[in-house]
Amino acid sequence: MPHALSMRVTGFILSLMLTLLGYFIIVYPEFFYFKAPIAASVIFILALIQSIVQLLFFINIWKEEGTLWNVGIFISTVSIIFIIIFFSIWIIDHLNYHMR
Amino acid sequence: MTEMDEAIETNDTKVFGFWVYLMTDLVIFAVLFACYIVLRANTYGGPTPKELFHLPSVLAETLILLTSSFTCSLGMLAVHRQLKNWAIAWFIMTFLLGGAFLCIEISEFIEFVGKGASWQRSAFLSSFFTLVGTHGLHISFGLLWMVVMMFRIALRPLTEHSVSRIFRMALFWHFLDFVWIFIFTVVYGIGYLL
Numbered sequence: 001m002p003h004a005l006s007m008r009v010t011g012f013i014l015s016l017m018l019t020l021l022g023y024f025i026i027v028y029p030e031f032f033y034f035k036a037p038i039a040a041s042v043i044f045i046l047a048l049i050q051s052i053v054q055l056l057f058f059i060n061i062w063k064e065e066g067t068l069w070n071v072g073i074f075i076s077t078v079s080i081i082f083i084i085i086f087f088s089i090w091i092i093d094h095l096n097y098h099m100r
Numbered sequence: 101m102t103e104m105d106e107a108i109e110t111n112d113t114k115v116f117g118f119w120v121y122l123m124t125d126l127v128i129f130a131v132l133f134a135c136y137i138v139l140r141a142n143t144y145g146g147p148t149p150k151e152l153f154h155l156p157s158v159l160a161e162t163l164i165l166l167t168s169s170f171t172c173s174l175g176m177l178a179v180h181r182q183l184k185n186w187a188i189a190w191f192i193m194t195f196l197l198g199g200a201f202l203c204i205e206i207s208e209f210i211e212f213v214g215k216g217a218s219w220q221r222s223a224f225l226s227s228f229f230t231l232v233g234t235h236g237l238h239i240s241f242g243l244l245w246m247v248v249m250m251f252r253i254a255l256r257p258l259t260e261h262s263v264s265r266i267f268r269m270a271l272f273w274h275f276l277d278f279v280w281i282f283i284f285t286v287v288y289g290i291g292y293l294l
């Protein structure tokens with residue numbers, strides 16, 4: 001399975017690069033001319049790319065054959081997670097704003 | 101359908117069932133993340149994330165966990181090729197890396213508590229310890245499971261059924277790496293920046 005091995009190696013190198021880039025943005029945001037909120041959104045986008053790398057290269061979510069039920073349940077879980085996190089932040093920020 | 105096909109079919113169902121469990125676990129982590137993000141600023145006069153976090157050790161933890169995920173996938177490839185010794189060697193490496201990760205995390209927790217930044221200090225610290233501690237607990241169970249699987253590889257033949265069990269353990273390990281990416285970014289990264 002040389003193809004499977006090269007996929008793992010590619011995934012590993014990509015994930016290391018993304019982690020190191022994220023780390024340097026956290027420690028030296030001024031080097032990239034980033035203000036803190038922009039740096040925070042950039043590293044979050046890097047984390048999303050990193051998670052896709054992990055899903056494709058290590059977890060192997062996308063099977064060439066058979067059904068894709070695992071992808072379906074993953075997407076529905078991601079939407080539940082989005083609802084929980086986004087609306088928690090939204091509601092609590094609103095409460096915080098009105099109680100000031 | 102031959103007997104072999106049937107074995108593959110039921111193992112696929114088991115892997116899918118395990119995947120459903122992992123997704124519910126992801127929801128638990130999502131709730132803890134939401135809790136942390138909401139309570140992050142409530143330090144009650146205690147240490148802020150920026151004062152507390154020591155980023156180089158967090159980077160070390162991240163690199164160790166990424167490498168362990170890689171060695172785990174190599175172990176799984178060896179299992180698929182029926183190479184028992186290679187599989188055990190890669191899983192021992194994964195186990196050692198996971199153990200190193202856990203040691204760094206525990207020493208970090210001990211240091212925080214020693215500085216008076218325990219989970220009782222502020223809402224920020226309660227949510228921090230709950231989220232990172234839950235992940236650490238999952239890592240400990242993953243390590244235990246890995247030991248059991250190494251004995252299984254050593255003592256039993258690698259049948260379709262065995263391979264499926266080992267595959268589920270590897271899936272669990274990759275899943276923990278997946279969750280840690282977000283802990284690294286959201287808890288440590290964004291906590292440090294904002």
